[in-house]
Amino acid sequence: MFVQERLGAIETLLQQKHRLTVGELARHFDASEITIRRDLRLLEEAGKIVRAHGGALRINYQRPEPGFEHKAVDAVEAKAAIARTAIEELPVRGHIFVDSGTTCLEIGRRLIERNELTIVTNSIPLLALAGEAKARIVGIGGEVRPVSLALVGGVALDWLKAFHFDAAVVGASGLDGADGAFTTELSEASVKQMACAHAKLRILAAHASKWNQPASVLIAPWGRFDRFVTDVRPAKADGARLRREGVAIRVAGLR
Amino acid sequence: MFVQERLGAIETLLQQKHRLTVGELARHFDASEITIRRDLRLLEEAGKIVRAHGGALRINYQRPEPGFEHKAVDAVEAKAAIARTAIEELPVRGHIFVDSGTTCLEIGRRLIERNELTIVTNSIPLLALAGEAKARIVGIGGEVRPVSLALVGGVALDWLKAFHFDAAVVGASGLDGADGAFTTELSEASVKQMACAHAKLRILAAHASKWNQPASVLIAPWGRFDRFVTDVRPAKADGARLRREGVAIRVAGLR
DNA sequence: GATCAATTGATCATATTTGTTCGATAGTGA
């Protein structure tokens, strides 16, 4: 086996495994460990991999789950812009459901200024803002999901059934041009679905970074939403698809 | 496991949990504590986390209860003492209702460490602590009362009807030797009553300053409570009355 | 077949990583 072949093979293996030990590779190629180390050094010098003591890691090795707050901080500006645009779409009186998540929290933060409004939410951070609110704020009950500080679960759903909203604003963890909006957890998806099912106006608010992010549970296909508020004009194909499905796109800062 | 992997994993965990102790991490990775500390130091030097004595915090973690803390500064010491005493009266597993209010919040703050417990509460500040909780936390639904950040109202009551608690801890705004415990709002009183009605063990926790404070709505006469936890031994007459009604008195710091 | 360059493997001194011990320090409750 030629060196180049081995180098290429190691790269390929790393695509599949994200981490490889020197021992594994030595066995795999039936070569000595020192040979593997030499290969790894070459690959590292070429910037193809990251070496670790005992093996190697994929270069863009990213941690298991992207995480919640991490993204939240660097997109504050964008999310504020989305929020400013989103509230223009929302009624000044009546009942509005506001979802959990950082984008929706920004929207909620602005909506609580409207004194004729009743805001129903599953977001604990939003409930915590009630002290400064002019609007009436109602929390749906349920079990707390610690990662997102959202109220979820069966009882929350039962309770939402009894409600009728003038509008529902929901967020998403992933967007897919072909399918629709996704989230990572079934229990959260159910709450979002139920809220939308009982709302006259359904608004999806999501930061552009959510496009093509993998998230396992479908909240709803595009057609179920009336408006999609985001911060960057979607790719041509995605935009066309949305319009075909009857979703009005609002791009923050541009209208 | 490579160092880089552990560092990445710690970052990911921190995004989900806000805070991690060295011990937790050591167990999680099956590594020694000193190894974890070394990792934490690396992450701190890289500006990825904030270290604390005993563990680490997420870099931009902000306290989730804004606008409420200022109230809580009154009698912190005494309330902490009451809380320490109260939790000794409470089971380590099962379902416990924890009321809104600063005293009960102190109790809840300690109870969330018990990992076999389900805590049901109408206190939004307590719900906001779920991110750091070992216990399962359930919020009852309802309208938010901004002054107290408590969930109240008809829906809250309906929720409570569905529950059965091993214990209920409630607070009060006023205490009267002759009558019992009072609060300022009918809606809050109803929640407290309903919680007690569905609990095996009923604990009233209140700071001594609440004696003879005027508060309009009777929560319940003394006889409805099993224990009264406070920070100062009650006046002779009051103490006698309580005992006659079958309420066990626990004075914080003295037992 | 002899020679050379390239690659690989073996050996061993050195690096790195991890865990243990123990004195120092910070937090906690009285």
Added chain:
DNA sequence: TCACTATCGAACAAATATGATCAATTGATC
């Protein structure tokens, strides 16, 4: 305030991984 406990980090020790060096092997070329 003090004493008590938990946590911390320095220093050492053990285990493991690493790379420099040198020898062996292979294949190409003369």
